[in-house]
Amino acid sequence: MKTYQELTKKERKEEMERLQALYDAERAKGLHLDMTRGKPDATQLNLSMDMLLQNPYDLIYSRKGTDVRNYGELAGVDEAKELFADLLGLKMENIIMGGQSSLALMYDMMIKAIVLGVYKGSKPWGQQGPLKFLCPAPGYDRHFRITQEFGMEMITIPMTPHGPDMALVKQYAESDPAVKGIWCVPKYSNPQGYTYSPETVEAFAALKPAADDFRIFWDNAYSVHELYDEEVRLADIFELAKKYGTEDNIFYFASTSKITFPGSGLAIMAASERNLDQIRPILATQTIGYDKINQMRHVKYFKTADGIRKHMKSLAGMLRPKFEMVEDTLDRHLSGYDVARWTNPKGGYFISLYVERGCARRVYQLARSVGVALTPAGATYPYGRDPDDSNIRIAPTFPEVAELKTISKILCNCIKIAAAEKYLKNFN
Amino acid sequence: MKTYQELTKKERKEEMERLQALYDAERAKGLHLDMTRGKPDATQLNLSMDMLLQNPYDLIYSRKGTDVRNYGELAGVDEAKELFADLLGLKMENIIMGGQSSLALMYDMMIKAIVLGVYKGSKPWGQQGPLKFLCPAPGYDRHFRITQEFGMEMITIPMTPHGPDMALVKQYAESDPAVKGIWCVPKYSNPQGYTYSPETVEAFAALKPAADDFRIFWDNAYSVHELYDEEVRLADIFELAKKYGTEDNIFYFASTSKITFPGSGLAIMAASERNLDQIRPILATQTIGYDKINQMRHVKYFKTADGIRKHMKSLAGMLRPKFEMVEDTLDRHLSGYDVARWTNPKGGYFISLYVERGCARRVYQLARSVGVALTPAGATYPYGRDPDDSNIRIAPTFPEVAELKTISKILCNCIKIAAAEKYLKNFN
Numbered sequence: 035m036k037t038y039q040e041l042t043k044k045e046r047k048e049e050m051e052r053l054q055a056l057y058d059a060e061r062a063k064g065l066h067l068d069m070t071r072g073k074p075d076a077t078q079l080n081l082s083m084d085m086l087l088q089n090p091y092d093l094i095y096s097r098k099g100t101d102v103r104n105y106g107e108l109a110g111v112d113e114a115k116e117l118f119a120d121l122l123g124l125k126m127e128n129i130i131m132g133g134q135s136s137l138a139l140m141y142d143m144m145i146k147a148i149v150l151g152v153y154k155g156s157k158p159w160g161q162q163g164p165l166k167f168l169c170p171a172p173g174y175d176r177h178f179r180i181t182q183e184f185g186m187e188m189i190t191i192p193m194t195p196h197g198p199d200m201a202l203v204k205q206y207a208e209s210d211p212a213v214k215g216i217w218c219v220p221k222y223s224n225p226q227g228y229t230y231s232p233e234t235v236e237a238f239a240a241l242k243p244a245a246d247d248f249r250i251f252w253d254n255a256y257s258v259h260e261l262y263d264e265e266v267r268l269a270d271i272f273e274l275a276k277k278y279g280t281e282d283n284i285f286y287f288a289s290t291s292k293i294t295f296p297g298s299g300l301a302i303m304a305a306s307e308r309n310l311d312q313i314r315p316i317l318a319t320q321t322i323g324y325d326k327i328n329q330m331r332h333v334k335y336f337k338t339a340d341g342i343r344k345h346m347k348s349l350a351g352m353l354r355p356k357f358e359m360v361e362d363t364l365d366r367h368l369s370g371y372d373v374a375r376w377t378n379p380k381g382g383y384f385i386s387l388y389v390e391r392g393c394a395r396r397v398y399q400l401a402r403s404v405g406v407a408l409t410p411a412g413a414t415y416p417y418g419r420d421p422d423d424s425n426i427r428i429a430p431t432f433p434e435v436a437e438l439k440t441i442s443k444i445l446c447n448c449i450k451i452a453a454a455e456k457y458l459k460n461f462n
Numbered sequence: 463m464k465t466y467q468e469l470t471k472k473e474r475k476e477e478m479e480r481l482q483a484l485y486d487a488e489r490a491k492g493l494h495l496d497m498t499r500g501k502p503d504a505t506q507l508n509l510s511m512d513m514l515l516q517n518p519y520d521l522i523y524s525r526k527g528t529d530v531r532n533y534g535e536l537a538g539v540d541e542a543k544e545l546f547a548d549l550l551g552l553k554m555e556n557i558i559m560g561g562q563s564s565l566a567l568m569y570d571m572m573i574k575a576i577v578l579g580v581y582k583g584s585k586p587w588g589q590q591g592p593l594k595f596l597c598p599a600p601g602y603d604r605h606f607r608i609t610q611e612f613g614m615e616m617i618t619i620p621m622t623p624h625g626p627d628m629a630l631v632k633q634y635a636e637s638d639p640a641v642k643g644i645w646c647v648p649k650y651s652n653p654q655g656y657t658y659s660p661e662t663v664e665a666f667a668a669l670k671p672a673a674d675d676f677r678i679f680w681d682n683a684y685s686v687h688e689l690y691d692e693e694v695r696l697a698d699i700f701e702l703a704k705k706y707g708t709e710d711n712i713f714y715f716a717s718t719s720k721i722t723f724p725g726s727g728l729a730i731m732a733a734s735e736r737n738l739d740q741i742r743p744i745l746a747t748q749t750i751g752y753d754k755i756n757q758m759r760h761v762k763y764f765k766t767a768d769g770i771r772k773h774m775k776s777l778a779g780m781l782r783p784k785f786e787m788v789e790d791t792l793d794r795h796l797s798g799y800d801v802a803r804w805t806n807p808k809g810g811y812f813i814s815l816y817v818e819r820g821c822a823r824r825v826y827q828l829a830r831s832v833g834v835a836l837t838p839a840g841a842t843y844p845y846g847r848d849p850d851d852s853n854i855r856i857a858p859t860f861p862e863v864a865e866l867k868t869i870s871k872i873l874c875n876c877i878k879i880a881a882a883e884k885y886l887k888n889f890n
Contacts, residue, residue, distance in 0.1 A: 082531075086521075104502065176750075297531075297532070324725060325726045
């Protein structure tokens with residue numbers, strides 16, 4: 035079999051006609067398919083409904099005896115902190131139970147750093163002139179949107195299968211005090227599904243930033259989101275940081291958005307004691323407390339970290355066929371053509387697809403014209419600009435398996451058309 | 463009966479000895495009583511437990527067909543907005559369902575104004591040099607704490623039974639562009655229980671602030687919190703503002719913290735369309751959505767605004783005896799002595815007590831020494847400084863009626879001791 039580059043001009047034109055015919059046939063169907071957002075489907079959500087069926091009278095008192103329906107226990111009930119400490123390998127003293135959305139927590143920590151500063155920072159970020167933030171890319175569009183909204187200059191750091199290019203991270207962070215931090219999704223990264231290697235995590239721990247108020251925003255969003263029995267281990271950044279005396283550089287985040295209910299789950303943050311000493315009084319000004327009834331709901335339902343892991347295995351059983359349908363279809367229709375490559379994650383919520391350089395936006399448009407909504411090309415890069423116009427984020431968790439088959443086949447066809455167009459043009 | 467001022471020196475000494483004997487007897491009991499926080503007791507919370515007993519499967523779909531367990535509907539489900547629009551006399555298009563805590567919402571709107579600015583503001587507040595904020599006092603300590611944390615100069619505006627001194631508000635707001643806003647609890651004010659008169663509300667609507675980014679933080683925390691059948695009406699500030707073209711000056715807040723569960727209820731904000739056009743995209747960067755399951759819980763349980771009003775009548779039945787016990791005890795032990803005055807609110811959560819000038823801190827200390835915790839004297843003023851050292855906030859909602867009787871009697875004794883000490887000293 036010949037790759038597209040190897041085809042003669044005549045063969046290429048024939049291939050193009052064949053692809054166009056397939057494409058037109060799909061368009062005639064008037065499809066409306068959506069693969070834009072990383073969200074669970076109803077079946078996955080149903081798995082947590084028993085949590086809501088618990089007798090509310092069993093949830094009223096924390097083990098300390100606090101009536102969780104009332105004000106108090108600002109940083110969360112102990113048993114919730116303990117549950118997430120066990121699950122994530124953290125110390126419960128370092129955890130704050132922070133509402134329902136870890137994204138909102140990150141936004142909150144960032145805007146407070148701007149107005150009030152962080153522990154040991156000489157000044158609030160906002161009083162230090164233009165700010166910069168490191169953005170491993172492809173990455174999470176909503177991270178980038180936050181730093182963009184706050185007017186920070188976003189510096190793209192290329193991602194590798196082992197994590198961000200740490201030589202570059204080190205170079206920027208250690209030379210420029212205007213660089214205030216970095217976005218990280220260290221396990222099953224969005225969108226690649228890469229997990230940072232132990233060396234990468236250690237390099238983060240070893241970082242000696244030029245800014246005394248530099249913070250690693252460690253968004254462990256997919257901490258226990260395995261797709262297979264094999265569990266991918268992420269090195270313990272706090273443990274490694276202790277060795278280097280850099281624990282204060284880390285703001286750690288996680289949530290149950292993809293464990294129980296997005297928006298109605300629990301979000302946590304973890305930080306060093308010195309950071310928390312600065313954060314707690316600020317939090318005490320901001321609110322009188324988060325939803326502790328919901329904390330107790332999660333605690334009493336899951337009971338232990340293993341309870342959550344068991345639940346995640348059931349979710350994996352639902353998600354695996356979806357990921358595999360996409361991967362198999364891409365494999366069946368694209369392998370040998372040399373027009374695309376993609377990741378095969380062992381967990382998380384996304385697949386990262388690279389099409390021919392300069393073709394991602396074209397693939398997006400082609401798909402849209404057939405009624406298939408994809409995450410916009412470029413979304414995985416700061417400012418929405420993919421310098422190679424090559425990356426597309428695939429979000430297979432929401433559509434049904436049969437739909438994913440249709441979407442993936444159409445996607446393959448669009449990828450080939452875009453590639454064929456490119457080579458046809460280059461050939462002319 | 464003579465007032466303390468009218469007593470002879472000898473009579474005063476005798477009275478002092480009598481008070482001291484009573485005080486010592488109370489101290490011997492080793493009491494631990496707390497009247498510090500405005501929070502509901504367990505009986506009041508129990509009244510909302512049926513809301514949590516609803517079948518969760520009945521809560522899943524909003525009337526639009528949205529699965530509320532999933533991402534989406536950032537500003538809240540329509541039926542929740544409609545419920546609060548009906549309850550508060552707002553338009554549902556102007557409402558954002560904003561999580562569980564209206565205090566957190568206010569903090570959030572304030573910090574965003576600092577970093578990002580507000581609609582029609584030429585610059586973010588934080589880029590405009592020193593900022594000032596108007597603080598009607600006695601007022602809510604947590605409001606003042608927010609403006610203090612953000613380094614704003616707080617300007618005390620005296621409260622009257624009709625609301626803040628509007629001549630002074632007008633003078634500051636209309637002359638100084640550094641004045642960025644004002645804190646208001648317009649109905650059953652914290653701590654007096656005063657409701658702003660229609661003239662006061664209209665004066666707010668008529669305000670033409672010097673700053674183009676001035677905002678009235680209208681914290682309608684006790685909107686439906688009547689203690690008696692008679693309903694105190696607060697004039698509609700948005701309606702009046704329309705007349706003056708000043709709708710954009712208003713940020714309106716409310717919550718169910720004292721309707722259902724503090725921290726596990728619903729918080730709302732309301733603002734003009736132009737404000738919301740500026741706020742919504744910012745909110746979309748901050749979070750993917752608040753807890754919509756909890757919104758549906760409230761909607762399906764209360765069904766209508768009248769459902770909430772009926773619920774509030776039941777709560778009033780629990781709260782009224784508490785307020786009346788405090789008021790009756792103060793009346794029985796203090797009337798005729800001319801050493802204190804206090805409000806008799808028809809709703810809300812607090813009673814405002816004024817003791818002899820220069821005596822509030824002494825009363826607080828005396829009470830503490832007998833084992834009675836009161837809200838610290840000064841807390842109701844900016845920077846915790848009551849210029850007259852006279853005001854004490856009474857929070858009668860949490861302790862039991864019998865406890866309130868004990869507390870109030872002790873409080874009366876402490877008030878008399880402090881007054882007697884003062885006149886004894888003045889007399890020497």
